[in-house]
Amino acid sequence: MPVDDAPQVVAAGLGHRFTDGPWLFSELDLALRPNRTYALVGPSGSGKSTLLSILAGWVEPATGSLRRDGIDSIAWVFQNPLGVARRTAEDHVALPLLARGHSHRSARVEARTMLARVGLSHVASAPFANLSGGEAQRLMLARGLASRPDMLLVDEPTAQLDTTTAEDVNRAIAASAGHGSIVVIATHDRRTRDACTDVIELGRSA
Numbered sequence: 001m002p003v004d005d006a007p008q009v010v011a012a013g014l015g016h017r018f019t020d021g022p023w024l025f026s027e028l029d030l031a032l033r034p035n036r037t038y039a040l041v042g043p044s045g046s047g048k049s050t051l052l053s054i055l056a057g058w059v060e061p062a063t064g065s066l067r068r069d070g071i072d073s074i075a076w077v078f079q080n081p082l083g084v085a086r087r088t089a090e091d092h093v094a095l096p097l098l099a100r101g102h103s104h105r106s107a108r109v110e111a112r113t114m115l116a117r118v119g120l121s122h123v124a125s126a127p128f129a130n131l132s133g134g135e136a137q138r139l140m141l142a143r144g145l146a147s148r149p150d151m152l153l154v155d156e157p158t159a160q161l162d163t164t165t166a167e168d169v170n171r172a173i174a175a176s177a178g179h180g181s182i183v184v185i186a187t188h189d190r191r192t193r194d195a196c197t198d199v200i201e202l203g204r205s206a
């Protein structure tokens with residue numbers, strides 16, 4: 001049971017398989033809390049992306065229960081950064097803030113703060129098309145966090161990046177803890193795992 005009114009996700013005995021396929025995972029117990037970043041790890045095919053979809057409510061788990069207490073907003077970051085080529089980095093972060101009712105000025109100030117948090121102050125005024133792969137991925141994280149979702153789901157954020165660029169993204173992930181959201185990151189990258197505060201391991205209980 002919740003010890004306070006903070007949003008949380010609680011799963012008990014969670015398991016999933018697709019129709020007649022093998023069990024991907026079973027008997028999974030989770031208690032996800034705000035301000036934590038959870039690395040979701042396990043071999044390829046162990047069900048990491050599927051579990052993200054279950055957490056989001058897109059897929060109904062085959063067994064077990066899942067409670068999302070106080071989770072009203074969920075944001076996603078996918079492995080391929082998608083932006084508007086001619087819009088600036090700052091525009092990309094300011095837009096969800098404007099959508100949440102911020103004034104133009106406060107959206108700009110907050111967007112600059114978020115960009116600084118992920119190490120992108122130097123490209124705030126650059127068009128999206130000019131950003132490197134790692135910069136674009138960090139921008140997606142900044143944008144995801146800027147909307148202050150109750151839960152941020154991130155699928156393989158460093159999969160397309162070289163080692164040095166992935167390190168920048170992992171630093172941004174480490175900086176995302178404590179921002180008020182529950183952050184869950186499916187990853188194969190050992191350093192992404194190390195950048196998170198907690199680990200959920202699949203492929204052991206099935």
Ligand SMILES: Nc1ncnc2c1ncn2[C@@H]1O[C@H](COP(=O)(O)OP(=O)(O)OP(=O)(O)O)[C@@H](O)[C@H]1O
Pocket residue numbers: 018021024042043044045046047048049050051186
């Ligand atoms: N909608 C679906 N219907 C049937 N099988 C599916 C469906 N979605 C995924 N699968 C299968 O479920 C298994 C787990 O897939 P999932 O993408 O969740 O694994 P993953 O751990 O994220 O893998 P990877 O690390 O390779 O991205 C795979 O064998 C996949 O083919």
